[in-house]
Every structure is written in C-alpha cells, then in structure tokens.
Amino acid sequence: MSTNHITKVAIVGAGGRSGGAMTAELLKTGKHTVTAITRQDSTSPLPEGVKVAKVNYDDQSTLVDALKGQDALIITMGTQAPADTQLKLIRAAAEAGVKWICPNEWGPDSANPDLCKDVSLFAHASGPRDEIKKLGKSSYLAVVCGFWYEWSLAITDSYGFDFANKTVTFFDDGETKTNTSTWPQVGRAVAGLLSLPITAEGGDQERCLDHFRDQMVYISSFTVSQHDMLASVLRVSGDKESDWTIKKEGAEERYKAAAEAMKKGDRLAYVRTMYTRVFYADDSGNYGKTKGLANEFLGLPEENIDEATKIAMDRAKGNPYA
Template identity: 50%
Template structure:
C-alpha cells in the first residue's frame, strides 16, 4: 500500500542514486516535489547526493540493515552495474521482508526478447523478476529504454569513435535501434511512479518501453558530423559483417576477455531488428507525458561528454 491514505506513492528508495542513471532518476523525482527520496548507500561509500535526498547507510553482509532501511518505503529503485549480480537478490529479499510494494529492478537498458537478453547479459535479470514474484510481497515495474544515447555514443559503443573520427558500420550501418538519453529515462521513471496506484496496476509485473530516438549508425554519424562541423572526408569509415562481429566478441568472452562484453552486447541488438523494440512493443512516451527531444542537442551532449575526459 502507499505510505499515506492517498492513492499515490511517496517514499522512494534508490540504490545507485549517485550513479549514471540513478542521479538522473533522483533529479527527476525531486523535480516532482512530491516524493521523499532515500538514497540507500553502502556503509563504506563516499558518494555524495543531491540536496533534499535522505541517505541511509547499509551493510549488505548484514541483511537486517537493508531491511530496516527499506521499512516504510513505497518503492525500491535499483540501479547498479550489470556485473553486480550478488547485490540485487539481497535487495529484493530485503524489500519483501520490509513490505515494499513496488520494486523497479536493475533494467534501464535494452530489452526486446528473453533470447537476446540471455545471449548477452545472461539470465540474471529474468531471475530477479522471478524472485520478486515468488516472494509474493512486491510487484515489479520494468523500464526498457534501450542503450543510453549520450553514454553509448561518446564511449564508442555504437561503433563511432568521436575522438579518433573513426566509424565502423555494422553491415551497411542502416539498421535502426531505439535509444534514450539519461534525462528522458529519469523523467520516465518519475512519471511512472507519479501515477495513481490504481493506474500502476496496468504495468504490474510488466515491461514498459520508452525511447528518445530510433536511429541507425548512419543517422548517428551524420548527427555527430553536424555537431563537430565535419564531413565524411574527415572520417575513416569502414564496415564489418554484424553477425561475424558478434560471433567474434562472444568467442573472446569465452576465453576470459571481459572487454569483449560491451562489443557483444551492442552488436547483438543490431541483428534482426532486435534493438528496434518499438516495432513489436508499444512505447509509453505519450502516456507518461514525455517530451520530444532534440537529436542535435543530445548529440552535442554526447560530444561534450567525450571531450570532458569522462571515459578516462
């Protein structure tokens, strides 16, 4: 139940509140001016948080501290590294023990089919949702936003190296996929949990899909060129067969090359329109009141992120 007699959620616990996506979710929640935001932080963490955020320290080796931190919370939002496999089940069990009615598990990325997700991430996300349901206390809300646009573009994961002015097209570079900016994901989460509890039933134990843009690599490169005042002649442009690129990355992962994970993850979603989830799933942008975004501004943000030394 909600924390008050109203039909709205109020107390929101966020794990990873100072992180890449967590900080944008927190900003969007605070902008609503109707939530009490509680950052759940490891006891040894030195992270700092926005004004207006309550900080509660926990020790994951002492489950009681996590349960205590989550008592009275209406929602638990989990944002963390895809490799933090051990923490999420602990948080989910603690949420059930504390009676938290809603959990947003560590999604906030690309999803279309279980097959594609399990090919790359593995079954950990599926198991997290199954665990929430099996405990019989909380319900989950899954937010699929595609890969983060400014993050993925600035870091070269979309095959475009802004610093070196090199682009590798997967096949012809014309396959589109859905992608979202950090601010749009934050707005989506805040809008979702601002809905009346009675309206949230429509999304109970279901994935919800949002998107900022549906773009091909060629679309992205043209946007980067506009942002940097360059043309094709300023860039080294090559191509690779998408399925071979994916197969090569998977082989490297099997041999223990962890750096190949990102290459495999991104390439997988350029195969068979797997990353263009708007073709098979209705987008919730309009229902959540999300604004249409400016591709030029988002691309400039990606270019500036690369220039800022973020990836160093």
C-alpha cells in the same frame, strides 16, 4: 500506502548518472520523499533534498530497517556490483512491505528471448523479476530504455564511433534502427511512472500503476541507426562525411568474432557482443517497433539528438568510462 499514490521512494544509486537523473526528476515533481540507500562507508555525493539511509549489505536487518515505510524501491547499480546484491535488496523489500520495485533493468529488452539467448547479461535480468513474483509481497515495474546514448556513443566498442580518429564502423550497412535513451529521459520516465495513481481514477482505466504491474515498461529517446548518429555527429562537429573513414562489418560476423575474442581474454569483446547484437536485422534492438513505447503515456518530451550527441562527443575527449 494510505493514499492511491506513491509518496515515499527509496533508491539505490542515487549518486550515479542514471540514479541521479531519476532522483532529480522525482524530487522535481514535488510528490515524493526520496531516500538514498547507501553503504555505511560510502562518501559519494548525493543530490540535494534526499534523505539518507546507511546499510550494510552483509546484514540484512539494516536493509529491512532502511526500507520500512517505503512505497517503492528503485535499484540502479553497475554490472560490477556483487551478483547477489540486488536479490538481497528484493528480499529485504519484501520483508519490509515495499509494494513496488523498479529492478536493475535500464537497458535493452531483456524480455526478448533471442537477445537473452545471445547475451548472458540480458538473460540474467529475469532472475530478479522472478524473485519478486516468487516472494509475492511486491510488484515490479521493469523499465526498458535501450543503451544509454551519451555513454554508448562515446565508447568505440559500443556504437562503433572512434572520435579521436574520425572513424566509424557500421554494422552491416549502418541502417538498422535501435532504441536508445538519455539519462534525463529515463529519469523523467521513472518520475512519471511513479507519479501515476496506483488504481485507476476517473474514466481512464489504463492510466495507473496497475496497468504496468509486473510488466516491462518500454521507453526511448531516439529510434536511430548508426547512419542517423553519424548525421548528428556531422551537424554538431561541422565535419563533412568525407572527413570521416567509414568501415563496414557484418553484424553477425562482428558478434561471432567478439565471442571468440572473449575466450582469449579480451575484456572489451563482451561489450562488442552486447552492442552488435541489438543491431541485428531482427528488430531485437527496435522494441519501439515490436512492443510499442510508453513515451506519450508518461508525458515524455521529444529530445534533440544533437544536444545528446554533443554531450557524448565531449565525454569522448576524456575517459568515456568515467
């Protein structure tokens, strides 16, 4: 990097919901050239304005070539991606001289030891961060955003809302707060983060990427309980609370039941374990309270939860996994 700013950004998953939001916000700044890293046989549409680099994940040289000259690499990929894909990218980035990596975090606080003990997906997130530090060529910026609000609210096994049957299952009393984020907010956070000077300029010694080097970056759209979510649903739908059936289930009991169901082959039970665990009364899901948020630092706006709730409710009318 010849300047004190990141200008060239490569992103894996630029055509996805989260990656697409990040790409759009990076391009909106006018400060970045964005290159989408895609498989050679991919036909997925990509945002207008990105460059494209085709790669073969079984040929590391193609990854290295695609990443040469890039200042930063953003990795977004689904849980179904091969386990070694992210490590291949990290090793290629080190070989190519990429200085900054945003690993595939984008979820609850994977630096929380209690969460990691109970949910394997969160525990595995430390592996890529450790690999980046071991290679010693790049630094990571691990963005923690909680679960995606528009995605999670639409799925019954996630935040407990069954829109088709107007039923909600509260974990414990439904009052436990958790941090959750929208796709656009995370896009803005990444764009804001990668637009910071690398080293401090002027009198503010914290307003730079060095301040976040090899750190978790905590951001959020909403700090809400299930009760808060239901209140938003009622405002959006015009329903009364009496129109809904409200059930209650102990969070720890729900988690244990889901863990047992997993052993019997219930594939959705793992989703229930993840989501239920962030609603424990230990504030493990409320990292804004325990760790603090970088929202103000990054200039993130306050969002209207009802607008995000409407998006989730519309998604629930079709296939919420699509």
